[in-house]
Amino acid sequence: MKRILTLLRAVLAATTLVLVAPLAMAAAYEAPLPAEIGTAPDLCAMVACHEVMPGADSFSERMGRPAYVEAYRDGEQGRELIGYVFLSTDIVDIPAYSGKPVVTLIGMDTQGIIVGTRILRHSEPILLLGIPEEELTKFVNQYLGKFVGDKIEIGKSRPDAGYIGLDAITGATVTVIAQNQVMLRSGVAIARQVGILKSDPKPQARFTDVHELRSWEELVREGSVRRLTVRPEQLGLPRANEPYIEMYFGYLNVPAVGKSLLGMSGHERLMSRLEPNEHAIFIIANGVDSFKGSGFVRGGIYDRIQVAQDMDTFTFRDMDYYNLWGLEAEGAPGYRESGIFIIRDPVFSAAYPWSLVYLGNKLDRNTGERSFVSFDQEYWVPAHYLEGGRPTIIKPDPPWVRVWKMRAVEIGLFTAFLLAVATVYANRNRLTRMSNRKNKWPVNAFKYSFWVISVGFVGFYLLAQPSITQVLTWFHALLFQWKWELFLTDPFIFLFWIFIIVTVFVWGRGLFCGWMCPFGSLSELLYKIGGAVGLKRFQFKLSKPWHDRLKWVKYGVFFVLLAVSMFSMGLAEVLSEVEPFKTTFLVGLFSRTWPYTLFAAGLLALSIFIERPFCKYLCPLGAALAMPSTFRWYGLKRKQECDSCKACAVGCGSLAIDKDGRIDQRECLLCLDCMVYYTDTHACPPLAKERKRRLKAGLPLTPIGANGYYIPIHPEPMRPATAGKS
Amino acid sequence: MVDPRMPTDPIEPPYAGYSLPAMVLAEIWHHLWPWCHGGFQRKRALVAAEVAVALAVTLIWVLAALGRLDAAAIIGWWFGWSVFEVMIRMQSKPYVKEGPWWGRQYRKASLMDMISYVSFKNLLIGAALFLALKSMGLLVL
Secondary structure, three states: OHHHHHHHHHHHHHHHHHHHHHHHHOOOEOOOOOOOOOOOOOHHHOOOHHHOOOOOOEEOOOEOOOOEEEEEEEEOOEEEEEEEEEEHHHHOOOOOOOOOOOEEEEEEEOOOEEEEEEEEEEOOHHHOOOOOOHHHHHHHHOOOOOEOOOEEEEOOOEHHHOEEEEOOOOOOHHHHHHHHHHHHHHHHHHHHHOOOOOOOOOOOOOEOOOOOOOOHHHHHHHOOEEEEEEOHHHHOOOOOOOOOEEEEEEEOOOHHHHHHHHOHHHHHHHHHHOOOOOEEEEEEEEOOOOOOOOOOOOOOEEEEEEEEEOOEEEEEEHHHEEOOOOOOOOOOOOOOEEEEEEEOOOOOOOOOOEEEEEEEEEEOOOOOOEEEEEEEEEEOOOHHHEOOOOOOOOOOOOHHHHHHHHOHHHHHHHHHHHHHHHHHHHOHHHHHHHOEOOEOHHHHHHHHHHHHHHHHHHHHHOOOOOOHHHHHHHHHHHHOOOOHHHHHOOHHHHHHHHHHHHHHHHOOOHHHHHHHOHHHHHHHHHHHHHHHHHHHHHOOOOOHHHHHHHHHHHHHHHHHHHHHHHHOHHHHHHHHHHOOHHHHHHHOOOOOOHHHHHHHHHHHHHHOOOOOHHHHHOOHHHHHHHHHHOOOOOOOOOOHHHHOOOHHHHHOOOOOEOOOOOEOOOOOOOOOHHHHHHHOOOOOHHHHHHHHHHHHHOOOOOOEOOOOOEOOOOOOOOOOOOHHHO | OOOOOOOOOEOOOOOOOOOHHHHHHHHHHHHHOOOOHHHHHHOHHHHHHHHHHHHHHHHHHHHHHOOOOOHHHHHHHHHHHHHHHHHHHHHHOOEEEOOOOOOOOEEEOOHHHHHHHHHHHHHHHHHHHHHHHHHOOOOOO
């Protein structure tokens, strides 16, 4: 007994080591960062700035808005500026697949060339175990030596359009697309701020001679005055009735707007103080916070607000601020704080849309960490104030649209595949009637074709293997930051899940699990091939009692994963390695460490001898889909005689038919073998009996009705001869 | 005799013969209220404890609305409540719907049927409440 316990302890310890080892290797996964990393002036005291800025001897404190630090080298002629280091989360708040940002430290030289990158923290589940974390490091290292103003996208280079292509990480498309945005937008923001990148000035707005004064309500309605509200809970603070800050703002150079708000003389005075191509906006605010900031000092910048237009940001210094003494517009609300700010950069043009941005820090209530977060509201001078109306703007496609366009053919093929499977299954009665016990090809030809497509095209080519990790990721995205764009960025998984959700409720999980799951299809194909090449005598089923015990294991696995994910997504991701999908399709059997390869290969080898062992006993995704399958709308048909007849049950590969002839809809993989029997007049005992009876009695064999029986013969009494015959 | 055409034996809930509007109301009540009148009469003490737990759950939601609890606690309670509800329903309303949701076929619930029903129903209710609270700014994460 003692020996057994010792052995058990050793096995447990080894298992734990195997499972936890990847966590140790994934150094940046949920890596703890100093709570003040987003706010402390001396950024480089907390993170290794020198790693991204080779040759630097010292660094400045954080400066500018968005923040960066200057890197210096000590030379013979004193300290020399050699570049800039910045933290991505100081500049953009773009979430990756997990719903959380990839915190990246970036170094850029004075020419705008990226000279160093380092991932400080990420929460990407796929990079915890499925794909080595070094792949993300390799990905961001592709930016080294590139100019921040370059057009860079994921995929092949397009020299004709001036795009440089970067290699994606297979299986982590969403992550790299988000990271590309992070790298480009962070780099451009700092490069513009320090003067490396200069924007071309846009044509300035020319205003119409509309001068009618408007009330406050009219100004708001026409969009000349807009509102930006930030609630305390958006910053991680306790909910309160009063907004954290509520700002109304508008563009004052438009004569009708400026005069309505400031009065005739006020507007004239303001305009007389502006140089050509200078722009005035007003802001009034209520709430608990101040948009000017309590720490504002003379000569400093207003660090809580800025104006953004395209990739340009415009910040304000004290000399850009004028007092706003009052609002003349009828019905203007009261306010606690006000100001007029002047944009002096000629790059800004009021003819084009711009945004007022409020910059804040969000408090993570669990860790106490603060992270940068921004809120913005777009503003565009109404068309009737612009000569010729608003200019036409062609906005670049968002990343997910680009992915859909880039992979349009594959998306089309995949959608056609999904529709084909649904159409074939919807016509299952026709196919099963065309089949019989000895010839199931009308059904199997479709099913086997779909398996091959699932394995080759869906699994290995598109890498669109649905997984329990996606369910957990969605769950967490729902909690933290749900962005449709993120899920749309992986079109195949997105479409697959829509299909799965719909078909689970219509027909049960069997259509996905039994006909389309890449791993399930591979598993059953191996079983069929094994049988075809002479291994049939070694193939076996577990006994029904053992099957009925073991089938619950997968539900246990699912509930454990769900429960663990509530406390630690990281651990849940580790445990979800019970799915061999990443090893088989995403990473490759021979690209992972041996325990994973052994596990996946072992399951596939076992599949040669037992039909779908993983699907029946271990798959947490199957369990998750089985539960709603209880309430599928349309199940398979049975006859009353099935309670004593075992013909279907004996051949049921899923072992889903019990001793009473009932089908367990949660376990059924919709192979349709029992439905072939259902209308087979030679295989289904009640039908065979009736067939023989009719043949013996010389009665016609009517077609099989929807209820699975011969359509009954109702002899009609002979009608008496009618009058017409007389 | 077992009817293999149904996964479990057919059953008729008390509202089986109601008109459509009354049936819809009865089903809503069925989804929201796990106890039945008969069960309440039989086991008063147990039901009192159950109600107390239900109140505790309500309190959790109120606290959540006040921003006092984080998501994990709510989900934990949701999970606990679901387990509790499964136990209650197996005694008081041990049946589930079979086939299309707009149909009127009911059958006796096995434990797994009930777990599936309660977890799925509560997931929908929980998600709807969660999103509603979050969108109204009542839930801070």
